[in-house]
Amino acid sequence: xxxxxxxxxxxxxxxxxxxxxxxxxxxxxxxxxxxxxxxxxxxxxxxxxxxxxxxxxxxxxxxxxxxxxxxxxxxxxxxxxxxxxxxxxxxxxxxxxxxxxxxxxxxxxxxxxxxxxxxxxxxxxxxxxxxxxxxxxxxxxxxxxxxxxxxxxxxxxxxxxxx
Amino acid sequence: xxxxxxxxxxxxxxxxxxxxxxxxxxxxxxxxxxxxxxxxxxxxxxxxxxxxx
Numbered sequence: 001x002x003x004x005x006x007x008x009x010x011x012x013x014x015x016x017x018x019x020x021x022x023x024x025x026x027x028x029x030x031x032x033x034x035x036x037x038x039x040x041x042x043x044x045x046x047x048x049x050x051x052x053x054x055x056x057x058x059x060x061x062x063x064x065x066x067x068x069x070x071x072x073x074x075x076x077x078x079x080x081x082x083x084x085x086x087x088x089x090x091x092x093x094x095x096x097x098x099x100x101x102x103x104x105x106x107x108x109x110x111x112x113x114x115x116x117x118x119x120x121x122x123x124x125x126x127x128x129x130x131x132x133x134x135x136x137x138x139x140x141x142x143x144x145x146x147x148x149x150x151x152x153x154x155x156x157x158x159x160x161x162x163x
Numbered sequence: 164x165x166x167x168x169x170x171x172x173x174x175x176x177x178x179x180x181x182x183x184x185x186x187x188x189x190x191x192x193x194x195x196x197x198x199x200x201x202x203x204x205x206x207x208x209x210x211x212x213x214x215x216x
Contacts, residue, residue, distance in 0.1 A: 015205040016214030030198050033215040034190065036183060049215055052191055054198045080216045095188045133184070160182045 005068050007076040021073050025065050026058030031077050036091050038152035039159060046145075046152050048089040048137070051078065071111050078138070079115075086140055089149050094134040105134035112138065122150050128161045 010021040010031070018032040031053035038046040053074060078090065092108060094101040105123075112121050123136045137153040139146050190210045197207050204212060 012214070012216065013204065015203075015212075017212030018204045019216065030204070032194065032204060033213045034187075035211045035213055036187065049213055050187055052194065054195045056198050056201070077216065084216060091187075093184065093187055093191070095191070128184075135184070157184070160184050 005072050007073040008069055010073060010077060019077055023067055023070060025067065028056045028058070029070065029073070030054055030056070031074065033081070033090075038149065039156045040148070040152045041155055046149060048091055048149070049081070049085070050091045050093070051081075052092070053077075071114075075111055075114065082119075082140055087143050087145065089143070089153075090138040091153075092136045092138070096131040096133070101132050101134055105136070108136065112136075117141070120146065120150075122153060124154065124157050126157060126161050127163070133161060 008021040008023065010019045012019055018030050020028060020030050022028050031051070033049045033051055036048050036050040038048055040046060081090065082088075094104040094108070096102075105125075109121070109123070112119070118141055119138055120141055121136050121138050123134070126133050126135075135153075135157060137149065139149055143149065190207075193207050194204060194210065197204055204210075
């Protein structure tokens with residue numbers, strides 16, 4: 001692996017609630033997982049994990065620099081998650097608070113497409129109160145509950161966000 | 164009339180604070196605000212973080 005695509009080392013916060021890494025240009029990224037419960041048609045709840053990340057820029061100039069190691073690090077965090085939780089799922093959402101939800105969704109999808117054939121990602125795009133709401137669920141292909149999780153993902157979205 | 168009543172009830176339920184996706188969006192805003200201001204996420208209230216790795 002070349003240095004250009006080598007993931008940054010990330011550290012876990014003392015309390016364990018987030019994972020941080022700093023880019024070469026000094027931008028500080030924070031990633032986190034939170035609990036999320038999917039509903040099923042047979043009225044069960046399935047615990048999955050919502051994933052998010054955010055950048056705190058070092059300077060306005062740093063945002064202009066293209067750094068493939070950021071992508072590699074986020075991918076690495078997700079892969080590490082599935083090493084520890086092979087039978088779980090990740091939920092990723094993009095809301096349109098700043099009008100960039102579609103761009104974020106496309107970027108995340110492109111990153112996911114580099115994961116290889118071991119994963120399945122299902123996407124939903126829905127209009128909710130006039131705004132676009134994008135969400136994705138990521139599951140390992142050999143997860144024994146894969147179909148149940150996917151059904152629950154779409155059921156939960158339709159139940160709460162369907163109009 | 165019963166149908167209308169049922170529809171209203173459902174609509175109220177969907178827009179309630181129980182909507183997990185709306186809570187997730189709000190949580191994300193709180194987390195982003197904390198990160199931007201340099202605060203530890205341990206100070207963000209009402210969000211159940213998971214040490215997943």
